[in-house]
Structures are given as structure tokens and as C-alpha cells.
Amino acid sequence: MVDLVTEIDLVIREVTSVLGNQLDSKQYQIIDLGVPHQPRNLPANMMSVYTFWYGTVCLKIGKAGPNSNARFLSQHYNPGSARSTLAASILNDNRSKELGITNDTVGVWIKTNCRRIDILLNADLGIFTLELIEAVLHFKYEPIFEGFASQR
Numbered sequence: 256m257v258d259l260v261t262e263i264d265l266v267i268r269e270v271t272s273v274l275g276n277q278l279d280s281k282q283y284q285i286i287d288l289g290v291p292h293q294p295r296n297l298p299a300n301m302m303s304v305y306t307f308w309y310g311t312v313c314l315k316i317g318k319a320g321p322n323s324n325a326r327f328l329s330q331h332y333n334p335g336s337a338r339s340t341l342a343a344s345i346l347n348d349n350r351s352k353e354l355g356i357t358n359d360t361v362g363v364w365i366k367t368n369c370r371r372i373d374i375l376l377n378a379d380l381g382i383f384t385l386e387l388i389e390a391v392l393h394f395k396y397e398p399i400f401e402g403f404a405s406q407r
């Protein structure tokens with residue numbers, strides 16, 4: 256079985272290579288925050304694609320530009336902080352009630368039970384690179400809390 260971090264790295268390298276602009280390992284890094292995890296600030300001059308996992312199930316994949324630290328650091332743990340957050344998606348899923356997850360506990364539940372893997376990219380790679388990596392990971396892992404169910 257291939258390690259998820261190794262697999263993500265391979266996907267990034269192969270897709271960018273096929274498209275004629277392979278990323279060098281110095282231009283990005285993959286950080287596995289594990290389970291439990293504690294989110295960290297988005298470093299200066301960096302942007303990120305971040306992933307959330309519950310066991311082997313991909314829950315959410317998102318992106319944060321270099322000026323989006325709140326999105327990267329905290330919004331997904333607070334259901335009311337933005338239009339689309341992991342916390343709100345979990346609360347809207349009937350399975351959350353079975354797990355005893357509430358509005359007050361969802362953020363702690365995510366940190367305690369979900370694995371987070373961040374792909375940090377140099378901001379000078381630009382928005383197209385950020386969006387490409389997010390889209391390729393969506394295609395590969397089909398996160399359950401992305402888009403509308405009718406679109407999947």
C-alpha cells in the first residue's frame with residue numbers, strides 16, 4: 256500500500272510533468288499534520304492546497320492563496336465562519352448526529368479525528384498552479400464534501 260503523502264507527491268510531479276511544467280521539489284512541500292492535528296499559520300509567500308481525511312475517506316480538499324491565512328488556519332473548524340466549511344458540511348450530514356457532533360464540538364472533533372495533509376506551494380507559482388493541484392486531487396480522491404451531491 257502506497258503512503259498517501261508519497262502518492263500525492265507522485266500525482267503532483269506526474270501531472271505537472273505531463274503538462275510540460277514539472278514542479279521541482281524545492282517549489283512545494285507536503286506536510287502531514289496527522290491525527291490528531293493542530294493547524295498552523297500559512298507561511299509568508301506561500302499558498303496551499305489542503306486535504307482532510309477521516310480514515311481512508313477524503314472529506315474535503317480546498318485551497319488558500321497567499322493572503323488567505325484565515326481560510327487555511329481556522330475557517331474549516333468553525334461552521335459559521337465562511338460560506339463553505341468542513342465543519343458546516345459535517346453538521347449537515349446525518350452521520351454527525353450518530354457521532355454526537357454538535358455545533359459546539361465539531362471543530363474539536365475535526366482536529367481530534369481527522370488527518371490533515373497540506374501542500375504548501377511557493378506563491379510565485381501562481382493561481383493556475385494552485386487550482387491545477389486542487390482540481391487533480393479532487394479528481395483523484397473525490398472528497399465527499401465537495402460540490403453538491405447532485406453534481407457528483
